[in-house]
Amino acid sequence: MKEWFTLAELLALNLPDLPTSERSLYRHAQDHWNGVAGCVQLRQGKTRPVVEYHVSLLPASAQWRLRQQPDGASWEEARARKNLLWSVFNRLPKGTKDVCEARLKVLVRVEQLVREAGLSRLAAIGVATHDAGIQKSAYYEWRKATEGLDPEDWLPALVPSSPAVNGIVPQMAECHPDAWDFLKSDYLRPEKPGFSACYRRLLEAAAIEGWSPIPSERSLRRRMEAEVPKAIQVVTREGRERAKTLYPSQRRNRTCFHAMEAVNMDGHQLDLFIRVPHREKPIRMYLVGIQDLYSNKILSWRLDEAETWEVVRLVVGDMVESFGIPEDMYIDNGRAFASKKISGGAKTRYRFKVRPEDPEGLLVALKIKPHFVLPKSGQSKPIERAWGDFAEDISKHPVCAGAYTGKKPTEKPDNYMRTAIDIEDLKRLIAHQVAEHNARTGRKTQIAKGRSFDAVFEESMQQPTTIVRRASEAQRFLWLLASETIKTHKGSGAVHFAGNRYWSRELNQHMGDQVTIRFDPDDLHGSIKVYDLKNRFICDAACIADTGFKDQDEGRVHARGRAEFDKATRAAAAAEQRFNQNQLAAILRKGQRDLQKAEPVHPKVTRIFTGKLAPEAVPVPAEDFEQGFSKAMARVAGASVHAFPRGDKAGK
Structure with missing residues (x-):
């Protein structure tokens, strides 16, 4: 064992009964150790002499700790073994810990008999094992398990069937x-x-x-x-x-909102068989609703056979008409909520192919910012928890007895499909349960604190800092009518949709363009409202009905309408043309002036031409010309002439 230590080494060992700070240990050495002869020495360090102290100056407990430290092992390694022992012990059940404590009492009793009663170790072992009712061999086995360990570490080393090896209790048997x-x-x-x-x-x-x-x-x-x-x-x-579920769920603080500032929307398939007029067999339907995030109040709801953009449009319209327009809406990216007719134009809409000519959806047109969140997540959409309440309060209500389907196919009730609830009865039940859900007191949310959702919502709406946008009469068409994007006819600008034609004079300005039409699905023979892709209103286009081929009256009406249109168009064109062609020409002639012949412009510096000039033509004498002409005429006169054939035979 090492005998000489510096103050820094003693401080790092953290020995018992010694000061734990550098200043306190230095002061202790000055007061108690520096005057002891033969126990203090100077050793040359790397840069200056270092004072070392003999181990005999240390308290008995510190000397005992140093003797128990394994040879060649650092104190950090010993501490790691101690931590491992206690970490294993802390995971043991209470019964195993009680066994360890009983064994520790035997070991401690032997040490007490030796130290206090003056008995020999052999006699002390005999007395302690006899009183505990165990064999001496058990004591020697337990003492071997604690060999080399501090007394405070004996307890975790006494785990049954886990002998300590170098202070570490093996966990499991060896396996290939x-x-x-x-x-x-x-x-x-x-x-x-x-x-x-x-x-x-x-x-x-x-x-x-x-x-x-x-x-x-x-x-x-x-x-x-x-x-x-x-x-x-x-x-x-x-x-x-x-x-x-192994990771703690997220709790979101909604006190930063006020009523109607942010809402969330979702659909839930009811566990009911429902009887509808247009179906022979009962069906299951979806309950689509919107909930206020601040108060948890259900603002609007609708029933439909599926989660479609049509029912989403109507639910949003019900909310806007009753309470106003929110600033944010949290929805999932299902086909209904992420439809171009609902959220088209949103920058964070990651569903379907995005094209520049896509029209603005309902939410974007109303300036509602959509947030797409995880589906089936109560932290992202608190309305999911409300569906859990409605699954109990609506689907299992006595009015729905016999129509309940069960949550899963393996949980069908005994009266499965015994009957079905009429859709009108179901609507009345849902309206009652939604009102009861909103008015129920004793809510334990962070904002409600024992009040109802209705009370929280009304209190927030009455605050002067709560500002909620209201929809104008023109904006009502955004959700009251269905919408469709279509391309107008290139010739007239007419809209061809659902087998009908719709036209108005204003559509001439948008021939061949993409437009958005809004229409009443139940009245396709009425007029439609036409918007451009930025949701700017263009006109009301009336339906042009087809006529019979022999219907002369309708033909005359159509011709009269066309004549009136031509007359109005010509009048409008005449109004646009202020000047006729004669007036245009007169204005142009008035400003004309005779152009004088421009003087030739020569450069200031000229250069003499040094190249070869073209050869001049040599004149032909008159006598040579006459001789040549006579020779040519004689040559023509002496040539043989072929006679033109006569009759039906070729000439010879």
Whole structure:
């Protein structure tokens, strides 16, 4: 064991009964150690002499700690072993800890008899084991398990069937590495096989591959629980959705809002068979609703056979007409909510192909910012929790007895499909339950604090700082009418839709353009409202009905309408043309002036031409010309002339 120590080394060892700060330890050495002869020495360090102190100056407890420290091991390693011992002990059940405490009492009783009663160690062991009712061999086994450990670390070393080796309690029996990997791979599968079946397959594989050793099933089961985290077992055996519950859910603070500042919207399929007039068999329907995020109040709802953009449009319209226009709306990216007719034009809409000519959706037109969140998430859409209440209050209501389907096919009630509830009765029930849901007191939310959702909503709406936008009469057409994007006719600008033609004089300005039409699905023979892609109103286009081929009256009416249109167009054109062609020409002639002939412009510096000039033509004498002409005429006169054939035979 090392005998000489510096103050820095003693401070790092953190020995008992010694000061723990550098200044206190230095002062202690000045007061008690520096005057002891033979116990203080100077040793040359790297840059200056260093004072060292002999181990005999240390308190008895500190000397004992140094003697217990393993040779060649640092104090950090010893501390790591101590932490490992206690971490294992803390995970043990209470019954095992009680056994360890009973064994520790025997060891402590022996030390007390030796130190206080003056008995020999052998006699003390005999007395302590006799009083505890155990064999002496058990004492020697426990004492061996605590050998080399501090007395305060004896308790975790006395774990049953876990002898300490160098201060570390072994966890499990030894197993062949390949066998252990085989067992984990077999057990951690989505099929969730039983551990016993996996162990039997392990024994079969070990016999084939020659793996050894293979511990018992209980030992490997304990090792599986100790070494493989619970989260990994849940992910591999129960799926990712179940694993999400291992992480604490997020709690969002909604006190930053006021009533009608932010809402969330979702749909829920009711667990009911519903009787509707246009269907022979009962069907299941969706309840689509909007909830205020500040107060949790249900603002509007509708029933439909599916989550479509039409029902979403109507639910948004009900909310806007009754309470106003919110600033933000939290929805999932389902086909109905992320439809171009609802959220088209939103920058964060990640569904369907986005084109520049896409029209603005209902939310964008109303200046409502959509936020797309995770589906089936109560943290993202609190209305999911309201659906859980309605599943109990509506689907299991006595009025719906016999029409309840059960949450899953495996949970069908005995009276499954015994009857169905009429849709009108269901609407009255939903209206009553929604009103009761909003008016129920005793709510324990962070904002309600025992009040009802209605009371929280009304209180916030009465605050002077609550500003809610209201819709104008013109904006009502955005949700009262269905919309469709269509291309107008290139010739006249007419709109061809659903087998009908719609036209107005203003559409001539938009021939061949993409426009948005808004129409009443129940009255396609009425007029439609036409908007451009920026939702700017163009006109009301009336339906042009087809006429019979022999219908002369309709023909005359059509001709009269065309004549009136031509007359109005010509009048408008004449109004646009202020000057006729004669007036235009007169204005142009008035400004004309005779252009004088421009003088030729020569450069200031000229250069003499030095190249070859073209050869001049040589005149032909008159006598030579006459001789040549006579020779040509004689040559023509002497040539043979072919006679033109006569009759039906070729001339010879």
